[in-house]
Amino acid sequence: MLTLIKNAEVFTPEALGKNDVLLGGGKIIAVKPQIEATAEMEVMEGKGKLLVPGLIDGHVHISGGGGEGGFSTRTPELQLSDCIAGGVTTVIGVIGTDGISRTMAELVAKAKGLTEEGITCCCLSGNYYVPVTTLTGSLQKDIMMVQEIIGAGEIAVADHRSSQPTVQELARLASEARIGGLLAGKGGVVNIHTGDGSDLLSSIEAVVDTTDIPISQFWPTHINRNEKLLEAGIAFAKRGGTVDLTTSIASGDPVLKCSRVLKKMLEAGVPDSQITFTSDGQGSLPQFDADGNFTGLGIGRVSSLLEELRDAIFTEKLPLSQVWKTASENPARHLKLRNKGTIAPGKDADLLLLKKEDLKITDILAKGEWLQQGTVKRKGTFAQ
Secondary structure, eight states, X not given: OEEEEEEEEEESSSEEEEEEEEEETTEEEEEESOOOOOTXXXXXXXXXXXXXXXXXXXXXXXXXXXXXXXXXGBOOOOOHHHHHHHTEEEEEEXXXXXXXXXXXXXXXXXXXXXXHHTSEEEEEEOOSSSSOOOSXXXXXXXXXXXXXXXXXXXXXXXXXXXXXXXXXXXXXXXXXXXXXXXXXXXXXXXXXXXXXXXXXXXXXXXXXXXXXXXXXXXXXXXXXXXXXXXXXXXXXXXXXXXXXXXXXXXXXXXXXXXXXXXXXXXXXXXXXXXXXXXXXXXOEEEEEOTTSOEEXXXXXXXXXXXXXXXXXXXXXXXXXXXXXXXXXXXXHHHHTOTTSSSOSTTSBOOEEEEETTTOOEEEEXXXXXXXXXXXXXXXXXXOO
């Protein structure tokens, strides 16, 4: 079945203006000002709507997370309905603090399940701790031989919950991930959880400064956790690194909202290609006092990704083409998801149709299949 979307205003995420887009076999076949419809085509009218790449959420606790407040605070796993509500067509699963009851086998199985339900789901090997707990016994082997595993993480630094890894341990881990990625044609990126500690990004900067490992091997997240970390993140990005802002940030400080921080980083001279947004969906958002005692808990939401993109466009007045790439083109490039992130012939048909006036989702395609058509939405296997 061929699908033809007519007369939509296309953002690749670069603005192309009004175009027709032809889909087939789960791929984008053509993007042209005019494509004639034929009898074998399913035609979707896109007049008055924006057509944009489906969102890539690169940091989601797909099998659940948390537990910093005890067993009753373990968060639930991600559902397909969460992704549809947030316009997310590609998800990268991670394990956080709990690497005991949350296992790599469970993570990979959940990734396979979400992919079977209709989106694309990959994952990272390990959790907060070094040495990493892998699926096969080797990080390099995990990345090379397990299709879903594309890198390592989330490895914690500058956090009282981390294993306090040394520079040498981080260098060895990054090297193993890099080699696995090179041999498998994957990104092999190391996702770094950055906490509230005074070390900030110094440990991964030391790896870059004292070894041959390139700065692109790391992907530090939660950069908008506090002002000092943000300033360190700006400096890291200006060196050529890619930094990630968390849309489900727990501080509640409006100054640290992703949308505002994005504008600040751009004004500081950070290239827009070096910034990504992720949700930390299904992750626990624990709060601790000055002595490290647990005081409360929230939960990350995948839907916060789209909310912050909207705020960056409508409240901060940033152009859609610049904002959208933080959750599409940029993570796809950094993670080497070569078929994702842009609207172009040969790419996966992961697309959102949005109302022009408020950017609310009307329709979703993932790998050329409808996840949402108007009010009709696909349900996950056990959805009510």
